[in-house]
Amino acid sequence: MRILDAFGPDTPALQVSQIATRAKLPLSTASRMVDELIDHGLLRRDAHRHVRIGVRLWELGQRASPTLGLREAALPFMEDLHAVTGHHVQIGVLQNDEVLFIERLSARSSVINFTRIAGRLSLHASSSGLVLLAHAGRTLQERILNSPMERFTDATITTEAALRSELARIRHDGYAFCPGYLHPDATGVAAPVRDSRNRVIAALSVVVPNDDAARSHIPALLAAARGTHRLLVGPSAEQPKLDDHEQ
Numbered sequence: 001m002r003i004l005d006a007f008g009p010d011t012p013a014l015q016v017s018q019i020a021t022r023a024k025l026p027l028s029t030a031s032r033m034v035d036e037l038i039d040h041g042l043l044r045r046d047a048h049r050h051v052r053i054g055v056r057l058w059e060l061g062q063r064a065s066p067t068l069g070l071r072e073a074a075l076p077f078m079e080d081l082h083a084v085t086g087h088h089v090q091i092g093v094l095q096n097d098e099v100l101f102i103e104r105l106s107a108r109s110s111v112i113n114f115t116r117i118a119g120r121l122s123l124h125a126s127s128s129g130l131v132l133l134a135h136a137g138r139t140l141q142e143r144i145l146n147s148p149m150e151r152f153t154d155a156t157i158t159t160e161a162a163l164r165s166e167l168a169r170i171r172h173d174g175y176a177f178c179p180g181y182l183h184p185d186a187t188g189v190a191a192p193v194r195d196s197r198n199r200v201i202a203a204l205s206v207v208v209p210n211d212d213a214a215r216s217h218i219p220a221l222l223a224a225a226r227g228t229h230r231l232l233v234g235p236s237a238e239q240p241k242l243d244d245h246e247q
Contacts, residue, residue, distance in 0.1 A: 003033055004042075004057070009119040013050035070202055071103045073231040074193065077224035078105050081206060084220050087111055088207040091193070092128040094136060095120065097144065099129040099203065111186045111209045124149045124163055125156050127176040127188030128203035134170040135192060135200035141167070155180035175218060176203075179210050187214040191225035196233040204228060 006014060006022035014022070020030035034051055037043040041056030074091045082089045082105040090104040098120040123129035123144055133144060149158040155178075157163050170176045178188040190205035204225045208214050 003030065003037065004053075007053055013046060013048075013052050015050060019051060070193070070228075070232065074202070074204060074224075074228045075103065076231075077227045078103065078204070081204075081220055081224045082107075085206050085208055085217050087209070089205070090128070090207070091202055091204050092121075092132070093202050094123075094132045094140075097123060097140070099123060099126055099132055101128070102202075111207060112183050121182070122150060124158075125152050125178075125181050126205075127178040127181070127190035127207075128205045130166060130170055130176040130178065131190040131192050131203040131205075132200065134167040134176070152182050153180050153184050155184075157181070175222060176205075177215065177218070179214060185210055187211075189214065189217055189221055191221050193225050193228050193232070195229075202228075 002023035002025065003019055006019045011018075016031050016034055017027060019025075019034060020027045023030060025033070034043060038045060038051075038054070041054045043051050043057070044054040046052055070093070071091070078089045078091065086107065087110040088104065088106045090101050092099040092101040094100075099122075100120050121129055123133040133141060145160045145163055149156070149163070151158050157166055166176075175189060175191045178190075180186070181188060186207050187210045188205055188207050190203045192200040193202040193204050195201045204221065206217050206221055208217055
């Protein structure tokens with residue numbers, strides 16, 4: 001697991017020596033274990049002899065994914081939303097103290113966006129994270145409220161009082177509107193996705209230019225979130241079963 005954890009969104013390809021350092025293993029041990037994982041298809045070597053995650057690991061992960069039903073339900077509405085906005089559309093779930101993005105649609109001409117599939121962002125600074133935090137349990141909320149908050153831009157929320165106010169506003173309005181929180185040129189807008197018991201299990205969001213038209217995307221986003229909810233609670237839909245700490 002330490003070897004597999006060495007790979008991240010920004011480090012998809014590593015040398016064996018880098019893996020050994022990140023996994024805190026002797027080079028000889030790391031080299032032997034990497035070879036075994038390659039033999040099983042869980043890792044692979046590319047044309048430059050760098051090690052990457054193997055297709056077999058992706059295949060196994062897809063079979064076991066607790067968010068598979070959620071992604072399948074959300075994707076048709078994400079595609080419609082992407083066609084309307086012409087910018088990034090993504091869906092994320094709560095994973096420990098971060099938001100984990102499980103699907104994303106984008107285009108080359110879209111505004112700048114820091115998210116990617118299987119990537120994570122801070123709860124206090126992203127629209128999806130704020131939606132999830134606003135509806136999370138009190139223990140998680142207090143932990144984030146009383147922890148240092150990284151500043152990404154001048155608009156990023158970094159104080160307990162401001163974050164409490166923001167979370168209350170999100171619960172009242174039913175969505176998060178975050179102009180310039182992560183990047184001055186981008187506005188994140190997110191809405192909660194609920195399950196059959198009305199629990200917020202995900203956040204559907206768009207990332208659009210930070211301009212006067214940003215708010216115009218809110219109705220379409222809310223409609224897509226409601227559509228995902230209806231499909232999730234339908235008789236043929238499989239409910240995503242998330243761990244307690246993820247809800």
